[in-house]
Amino acid sequence: MNIVVPVKLVPDLVEELEIDDGGTALDTTWLRFILNEVDEHALEQALLLKESLSGTVSVISLDGEGVDDVLFASSAKGVDRLIKLTGVDYGVNVNNHAMARFYATTVRILEPDLVLVGVQAHNDLDGSLGPLLAEYVGMPYVGYVSGIAPINGRCRVRKEYPGGLIAEMDVEMPAVLGVQAAESPPRYVAISRIRQAMKTAAVDEQAAPDLDTTGGPMVDSMFKPETAERATMITGDEDEVAGRIVDLLRELGKA
Amino acid sequence: MEYEAVKSIVVVLLLVVSFAVFGLRVYQLLWVNLQRGRPGPPYGRWIERIKGLVVYVGGQLRLFRFLAPGIAHFFVFWGFVILILTILQAIIEGLVAFADPGFVIPVIGEFGPLALLQDLFAALVGIAVVYALYLRLVVNPPRYEGSHRAQAVMVLSFILTIVVSLLVINGIRIELGEDPLADWRPVASAVGAVLSGLSDPTLEVVEEAAYWIHLIVVLAFLTELPGGKHFHVVTSIPAVFLRNLDPPGRLPPAPEFNGDVGVNAVEQFRRRQLLDFYTCTECGRCQDVCPAYASGSPLSPKLLIMSLRDNLIQRGVALRDGQQNGAVLESELVGDVITEEILWACVTCSACDQECPLFIEHVTPIVDMRRHLVMEGRMDGMLQEAMANLGRYGNSFGQSERARAKWTKGLPEKIKDARREPVDYLWFTGDYAAYSATLASATKTTAEVFRRADLDFGLLYEAERNAGNDVRRVGEEGLFEMLAEDNAAALNACEFRSIVTTDPHTYNALKNEYPAEINGGRPVLHYSELLDQLIADGRLRLGRELGYRVTYHDPCYLGRYNGVYDAPRRVIEAAGCTLVEMPRHGDRAMCCGAGGGRIWMEEGDTQQRPAAMRVEEAAGLEGVEMLIVSCPKDLVMFEDAAKSGGYADRLAVKDLIELVAEAL
Numbered sequence: 001m002n003i004v005v006p007v008k009l010v011p012d013l014v015e016e017l018e019i020d021d022g023g024t025a026l027d028t029t030w031l032r033f034i035l036n037e038v039d040e041h042a043l044e045q046a047l048l049l050k051e052s053l054s055g056t057v058s059v060i061s062l063d064g065e066g067v068d069d070v071l072f073a074s075s076a077k078g079v080d081r082l083i084k085l086t087g088v089d090y091g092v093n094v095n096n097h098a099m100a101r102f103y104a105t106t107v108r109i110l111e112p113d114l115v116l117v118g119v120q121a122h123n124d125l126d127g128s129l130g131p132l133l134a135e136y137v138g139m140p141y142v143g144y145v146s147g148i149a150p151i152n153g154r155c156r157v158r159k160e161y162p163g164g165l166i167a168e169m170d171v172e173m174p175a176v177l178g179v180q181a182a183e184s185p186p187r188y189v190a191i192s193r194i195r196q197a198m199k200t201a202a203v204d205e206q207a208a209p210d211l212d213t214t215g216g217p218m219v220d221s222m223f224k225p226e227t228a229e230r231a232t233m234i235t236g237d238e239d240e241v242a243g244r245i246v247d248l249l250r251e252l253g254k255a
Numbered sequence: 256m257e258y259e260a261v262k263s264i265v266v267v268l269l270l271v272v273s274f275a276v277f278g279l280r281v282y283q284l285l286w287v288n289l290q291r292g293r294p295g296p297p298y299g300r301w302i303e304r305i306k307g308l309v310v311y312v313g314g315q316l317r318l319f320r321f322l323a324p325g326i327a328h329f330f331v332f333w334g335f336v337i338l339i340l341t342i343l344q345a346i347i348e349g350l351v352a353f354a355d356p357g358f359v360i361p362v363i364g365e366f367g368p369l370a371l372l373q374d375l376f377a378a379l380v381g382i383a384v385v386y387a388l389y390l391r392l393v394v395n396p397p398r399y400e401g402s403h404r405a406q407a408v409m410v411l412s413f414i415l416t417i418v419v420s421l422l423v424i425n426g427i428r429i430e431l432g433e434d435p436l437a438d439w440r441p442v443a444s445a446v447g448a449v450l451s452g453l454s455d456p457t458l459e460v461v462e463e464a465a466y467w468i469h470l471i472v473v474l475a476f477l478t479e480l481p482g483g484k485h486f487h488v489v490t491s492i493p494a495v496f497l498r499n500l501d502p503p504g505r506l507p508p509a510p511e512f513n514g515d516v517g518v519n520a521v522e523q524f525r526r527r528q529l530l531d532f533y534t535c536t537e538c539g540r541c542q543d544v545c546p547a548y549a550s551g552s553p554l555s556p557k558l559l560i561m562s563l564r565d566n567l568i569q570r571g572v573a574l575r576d577g578q579q580n581g582a583v584l585e586s587e588l589v590g591d592v593i594t595e596e597i598l599w600a601c602v603t604c605s606a607c608d609q610e611c612p613l614f615i616e617h618v619t620p621i622v623d624m625r626r627h628l629v630m631e632g633r634m635d636g637m638l639q640e641a642m643a644n645l646g647r648y649g650n651s652f653g654q655s656e657r658a659r660a661k662w663t664k665g666l667p668e669k670i671k672d673a674r675r676e677p678v679d680y681l682w683f684t685g686d687y688a689a690y691s692a693t694l695a696s697a698t699k700t701t702a703e704v705f706r707r708a709d710l711d712f713g714l715l716y717e718a719e720r721n722a723g724n725d726v727r728r729v730g731e732e733g734l735f736e737m738l739a740e741d742n743a744a745a746l747n748a749c750e751f752r753s754i755v756t757t758d759p760h761t762y763n764a765l766k767n768e769y770p771a772e773i774n775g776g777r778p779v780l781h782y783s784e785l786l787d788q789l790i791a792d793g794r795l796r797l798g799r800e801l802g803y804r805v806t807y808h809d810p811c812y813l814g815r816y817n818g819v820y821d822a823p824r825r826v827i828e829a830a831g832c833t834l835v836e837m838p839r840h841g842d843r844a845m846c847c848g849a850g851g852g853r854i855w856m857e858e859g860d861t862q863q864r865p866a867a868m869r870v871e872e873a874a875g876l877e878g879v880e881m882l883i884v885s886c887p888k889d890l891v892m893f894e895d896a897a898k899s900g901g902y903a904d905r906l907a908v909k910d911l912i913e914l915v916a917e918a919l
């Protein structure tokens with residue numbers, strides 16, 4: 001079973017987000033890019049399948065800060081092949097359409113049985129990566145998957161619907177699956193293993209084809225949520241606080 | 256053949272057989288297995304080691320921490336040493352019986368004062384053994400839970416038989432007028448007097464019987480020793496002699512096998528650690544002080560060592576018999592022999608290590624095995640997240656490193672940036688003081704007190720990383736190295752005269768585990784030490800006598816690990832407070848339960864959390880209104896425990912710095 005996991009690095013929300021001077025995108029100077037959280041699950045699911053059925057797992061990523069760390073950590077976890085598409089960076093304006101086109105080229109060459117992607121990311125402005133990629137490589141797509149069991153060239157997947165409904169369906173392979181949760185939580189990989197991988201693992205660098213963002217939205221303006229008026233804390237003992245609330249309600253009622 | 260000739264022959268046979276059995280067992284159970292272990296770093300420091308033998312084996316110093324049993328053991332030990340000569344006498348006497356039935360070792364056997372000493376010690380050993388039997392059989396304190404009771408009782412009976420038979424032999428000889436040193440043997444004379452009703456021939460028969468019993472029991476004891484809890488009679492001497500002399504806060508380098516860090520087979524431990532396993536006397540002192548055990552977790556440091564010893568011996572036997580597999584060889588050390596729950600339960604408080612009379616290390620094997628678990632990614636979700644955060648952001652809170660100095664917002668004066676300008680004191684705050692919202696005010700107070708003392712100090716700002724003390728004790732060695740490298744790079748780029756830190760864990764790592772070049776001999780201070788100095792120098796004047804009755808909790812990594820007990824107490828006194836000690840204080844203080852990475856792990860099933868027990872202990876003190884702490888984690892742990900335990904209204908939990916600020 002050969003599995004490809006195209007990953008996506010997204011801005012780390014732990015950092016304060018700023019809008020750049022153009023007003024249409026995030027300011028990337030202070031951004032830290034980390035692996036999209038559900039991509040960790042896609043990767044874990046791929047490794048679980050590899051461990052139970054044997055085969056190989058390849059990870060593909062665009063270039064950018066933090067990408068090598070992600071690749072080496074994947075290698076330390078057991079990924080066989082690390083592919084980095086050079087010449088494009090998560091930091092620049094690559095939308096999901098463009099990303100799907102990049103990945104499609106590589107996926108076609110690799111001829112995998114399964115392509116596992118994280119089902120969504122917090123910066124998906126133009127739909128999620130999975131269905132777009134499926135379209136470009138001409139494979140079926142199922143999203144919100146939380147269990148995968150291949151049986152004779154087909155794949156039985158568990159798909160979660162909103163509201164707790166769960167369906168089981170068979171998908172013809174090769175297929176693209178949007179993973180919501182792996183069957184077990186993503187594994188921890190010790191730093192010393194990652195450090196070993198840095199020394200031993202090879203990253204296959206491939207030049208990315210030309211950037212083509214068509215199909216995605218044009219952003220006119222981007223802004224931070226406006227902070228509502230600040231709340232005032234009412235201090236004092238119970239009577240004072242109650243009195244103040246009554247006053248406030250009266251004033252608001254009048255207005 | 257004459258009886259004497261037969262006696263000599265039988266003694267020879269007994270000696271040959273018993274020494275052969277003893278030798279063979281020592282070789283098979285100890286020697287072969289020790290060889291399988293990993294060599295440790297070179298020992299060195301021989302003078303100190305010899306001193307250790309004198310103090311801890313000769314003086315039995317650590318045993319007195321449990322007073323009555325310690326005294327009893329002292330007499331048994333010295334009795335054993337002194338009575339070796341009488342045993343020798345008995346053996347030689349038997350060997351030469353065919354030629355000289357009344358043989359006495361020349362000079363020493365004729366020396367009155369020695370005879371007196373032997374006589375008295377025989378009695379003292381007897382009394383001590385009876386007390387020990389009483390302790391085992393009647394009192395049976397909980398520390399013996401899980402120890403081999405039958406073995407203990409058997410050996411105690413052996414010892415009792417050995418001294419009683421000795422006194423009987425000597426008593427009868429005195430009674431028969433055969434002993435020129437009779438006056439030097441008051442106890443034996445008394446025993447003889449008791450037997451004086453018997454006729455001479457009967458006495459002779461009884462004496463011979465006592466002789467055989469004496470000799471046979473001595474030799475049986477010898478053959479029983481190897482592999483059991485009494486093997487410490489032999490192994491304790493090298494174990495104490497070769498004990499770890501490094502500061503307790505410095506973990507030995509992580510073992511590595513084919514690139515994998517950690518231990519997953521008992522032979523992968525250092526030889527010194529293997530020797531420890533054989534040396535355990537199952538006395539349970541470690542178990543008695545273990546907070547993890549007390550809170551109902553499956554960890555007992557004593558049972559841990561016993562399991563490791565049993566596994567070592569069983570594997571040794573299986574390998575010797577040429578087994579290729581089988582249950583013993585197939586079982587994994589980590590997981591099967593020692594479960595994950597046991598390993599993760601340890602708070603690395605070191606109470607066990609310090610209590611063990613024979614310097615047996617518990618924390619090092621635990622960390623070695625944890626390292627294996629980390630390598631395999633076997634840890635709970637919370638811990639995993641903490642490690643991932645530490646790897647990515649350098650703090651366990653999962654906040655940006657740029658937010659590290661956020662707490663300084665609103666301070667009247669900006670704190671110097673030690674990366675930009677030289678400072679006297681580089682203040683390494685540690686994660687909790689910097690990131691925890693509950694601690695922000697205490698951290699600000701510290702800055703304020705430093706400012707009032709006119710201290711020239713600065714921060715590393717976002718360049719500071721978690722110092723890695725607990726990361727290392729979790730077993731994530733690679734992450735520890737990474738954090739230490741980052742911190743080292745930041746520190747090396749700064750000009751400062753000493754480091755001061757708010758957090759004892761950080762203090763321990765910086766002081767003991769970071770390469771010496773980083774500090775370059777510059778002192779690392781805990782803020783309690785700095786406050787103490789500032790008060791002594793008159794730079795910090797505490798004008799107000801606060802007059803509170805307080806108690807103080809010694810943090811493990813400040814007290815037991817680094818011996819800082821007095822500085823915080825002097826500061827409390829200087830603030831005009833009366834210090835009332837908890838029953839467990841100083842080096843006996845009980846851990847708050849946060850150490851060794853436990854603060855990042857899921858609770859697990861415990862009967863009572865260590866922090867809750869500790870707060871209860873403090874709250875039980877007459878008239879004490881405040882529990883003073885000197886570790887940011889303690890503030891979090893104890894405030895929480897005081898609230899949930901319902902003590903919050905009568906026991907305030909305060910940081911030392913708050914006391915100082917109030918007294919300024």
Ligand code: SF4
Pocket residue numbers: 541544545546547548554555556600601602603604605606607608617618
């Ligand atoms: S270090 Fe503390 S918690 Fe760990 S085994 Fe020893 S006494 Fe118990």
Ligand code: SF4
Pocket residue numbers: 534535536537538539540541542556557560610611612613615
């Ligand atoms: S490890 Fe030390 S303290 Fe613990 S039972 Fe053994 S000898 Fe006693």
